[in-house]
Amino acid sequence: MGSAEQPPPGRRPKRHWYAGIGNQVLISIALGIAVGAAFPQFSANLKVVGDTFLDLIKIGVAPLVFLTVVMGITAAGDLKKASRTGLLALIYFEVVSTVALLLGLLAGNLSGVGIGAGALQGAGAAEEVPSGEGGDEGFLATVVPATFVGAFSSGHLLQVVVIAVLLGIGVLTLAPPVQARFTAGLETVSEGFFALINVIMRLAPIGTFGAIAYSVGTNGSAMLLALAELVAEYWIVVILFVLVVLGGICLAAGVSVLRLLRAVRTELTLVLGTASSEAGLPGLLKKLPRMGLSRQTVGLVMPTGYAFNLDGTSIYLALCTLFLANAYGVPMGVEQQLGLLLIMLLTSKGAATVSGGTFVVFASTVAATGYLPVDGVAILFGVYRVMSMAISACNTFGNVVATVVIARFNGDLDRARLREVLADPAVLDREADESDPAEPSARTTAATSGSPQ
Numbered sequence: 178m179g180s181a182e183q184p185p186p187g188r189r190p191k192r193h194w195y196a197g198i199g200n201q202v203l204i205s206i207a208l209g210i211a212v213g214a215a216f217p218q219f220s221a222n223l224k225v226v227g228d229t230f231l232d233l234i235k236i237g238v239a240p241l242v243f244l245t246v247v248m249g250i251t252a253a254g255d256l257k258k259a260s261r262t263g264l265l266a267l268i269y270f271e272v273v274s275t276v277a278l279l280l281g282l283l284a285g286n287l288s289g290v291g292i293g294a295g296a297l298q299g300a301g302a303a304e305e306v307p308s309g310e311g312g313d314e315g316f317l318a319t320v321v322p323a324t325f326v327g328a329f330s331s332g333h334l335l336q337v338v339v340i341a342v343l344l345g346i347g348v349l350t351l352a353p354p355v356q357a358r359f360t361a362g363l364e365t366v367s368e369g370f371f372a373l374i375n376v377i378m379r380l381a382p383i384g385t386f387g388a389i390a391y392s393v394g395t396n397g398s399a400m401l402l403a404l405a406e407l408v409a410e411y412w413i414v415v416i417l418f419v420l421v422v423l424g425g426i427c428l429a430a431g432v433s434v435l436r437l438l439r440a441v442r443t444e445l446t447l448v449l450g451t452a453s454s455e456a457g458l459p460g461l462l463k464k465l466p467r468m469g470l471s472r473q474t475v476g477l478v479m480p481t482g483y484a485f486n487l488d489g490t491s492i493y494l495a496l497c498t499l500f501l502a503n504a505y506g507v508p509m510g511v512e513q514q515l516g517l518l519l520i521m522l523l524t525s526k527g528a529a530t531v532s533g534g535t536f537v538v539f540a541s542t543v544a545a546t547g548y549l550p551v552d553g554v555a556i557l558f559g560v561y562r563v564m565s566m567a568i569s570a571c572n573t574f575g576n577v578v579a580t581v582v583i584a585r586f587n588g589d590l591d592r593a594r595l596r597e598v599l600a601d602p603a604v605l606d607r608e609a610d611e612s613d614p615a616e617p618s619a620r621t622t623a624a625t626s627g628s629p630q
Contacts, residue, residue, distance in 0.1 A: 201381070201382040202381055202385050202443075203446060205381075205382040205383070205386040205389070205450065206389050206449070209387070209388070209389025210390075210393050212390045213393025214393055214394075216394065217394035218394070220391055221394050223386075223387040223394070224387070224391040225387070226383065226384060227387040229384065230381065230387070231384065231388075231456065234374075234451075234459070236373070237373050237459055238458055239328075239329045241367070241458070241459055241462055242337050242338065242458070242483075243337050243340070243341045244363055244370065246337075246345060246477060246480050247341045247345045247348065247476075248360065248367065249473045249477040250342065250349065250477065251348050259346075262473065262477050262478070262583065262589075265586070266486075266583055269579055269583060270481075270486040270579065271485075273426070273575065274485075274488060275518075275522065277491035277495075278491045278494070278521055278522065280414060280417070280495075281491065281493070281495025281499075282495045282499065282514055282517075284410065284413075285495060285500065286499065288410055290407055290410055290496060291407070291499065291500035291501065291503030292503045321339060338481055338484060374460075378447075378459075381447055384451060385447065385450030385451055388450060388451050388452060395562075403504070404557070407496070407497070407500050407557075407564075408563050411492065411496055411564050411567060415489060415571045419434070423574065423578045427582070430581065430582045431592070436600070437581065438574065439599075440598055441457075441461065441574070442602070444457035444461050444464070444573070447460070448570050449567075449570050451569075452562060452565040452566045452568075452569050454569040454572045455483075456569075458479070461573070461576075462476075465577070467598075467608075468594065468605075469594030469595040470580060470581065470584045470590055471589035471590070474583055474587060474589045475580055475584075478576070478579055478584075482575070482576035482579050482580070483572075486576055487535075489569065489571030489572040490525050491525050492571070494538070494542055497539055498517060498542060498549060501554075505549075517542075517546060520542060520546060535561075536557075539557075540554045
């Protein structure tokens with residue numbers, strides 16, 4: 178009698194459209210916008226909901242980054258291969274970040290962003306903004322943690338990457354039997370943290386709803402016309418960067434940027450909703466190896482990119498500094514803008530190491546110029562939340578593209594598997610349904626050829 182309730186052999190039970198976490202997050206975004214617009218005072222109290230969800234995500238981010246970087250280095254089998262991948266990644270990061278900065282400066286010059294914002298010129302002294310923590314001196318001072326545990330509690334993701342790289346190099350010097358036992362232990366611990374993230378992700382729709390409702394309720398109606406134009410222009414530039422620049426890079430690697438966007442849609446939707454790139458990192462660390470990328474490349478490139486490859490942050494820095502210059506009537510010729518470019522190449526690397534992220538780094542950049550009005554930084558804070566959604570999504574997808582491209586040109590990509598997933602991303606969901614939930618690493622291992630155990 179009980180067997181009659183089971184689906185026929187070979188046929189999977191039909192899943193409702195709202196069962197997927199990506200669709201649930203989309204629904205929560207729509208509800209958050211509606212509630213934020215209709216009940217702004219009530220929505221101002223929902224900030225704690227979004228913040229709590231992000232805090233839960235951060236519980237697992239640092240350990241997962243540490244584990245994936247260490248396992249990525251040990252999976253290489255030798256230090257030379259790991260060093261080659263890391264060097265290639267750093268070169269790629271610097272080139273693409275420079276392109277992002279140039280695109281932001283070009284867009285700001287062509288549009289004259291901030292010109293005519295007379296209300297901003299009369300602004301009084303702003304509240305004190307955080308000083309150069311995000312500049313080059315502050316950045317270098319926070320690269321090395323004071324203690325091993327301190328790297329995980331400080332919130333400086335780059336510190337976690339540094340100690341993970343050092344440990345990974347150290348493990349490569351051990352005898353092969355010891356390496357095997359150590360790696361097996363890391364595998365087990367890693368699966369435990371992924372299980373933790375899977376539990377937390379069930380709360381994603383609630384966290385996204387609170388974050389969106391708060392953003393709309395506190396910023397939507399008070400936005401000045403000049404700031405609204407800045408927000409719109411930034412979103413347009415980010416879209417152009419993704420489709421043209423990242424699209425061209427993907428084309429050179431033989432990958433469709435639109436199909437790649439569709440494949441990581443769930444993670445990007447979560448990043449957009451929470452305005453935090455950290456929200457998508459755990460899912461991507463698990464999904465990308467299942468798409469055919471070697472675990473070594475994912476483990477090295479993806480976490481490192483969160484500190485060094487911040488394309489959305491670069492565009493934000495360039496566009497907003499020009500906005501302040503134009504709004505306050507500060508002339509900036511080619512020489513000044515080239516100097517600004519060099520400053521931003523340094524300060525943009527500090528965004529992942531500073532509490533407050535891109536906006537604190539922006540304040541440090543303005544202060545480092547010596548000629549832009551620091552008091553204007555506070556004016557942009559009101560619309561930062563709206564822009565940070567695009568910042569986080571661009572940063573995240575930029576690192577996805579970087580990981581795919583580096584894996585492709587480093588010979589660490591199963592191209593047949595990637596084509597299969599890009600043609601039908603739902604194949605990952607079907608495989609997850611068919612596999613044993615207690616052993617999620619089995620299919621990951623099968624999908625990553627050339628990754629020694």
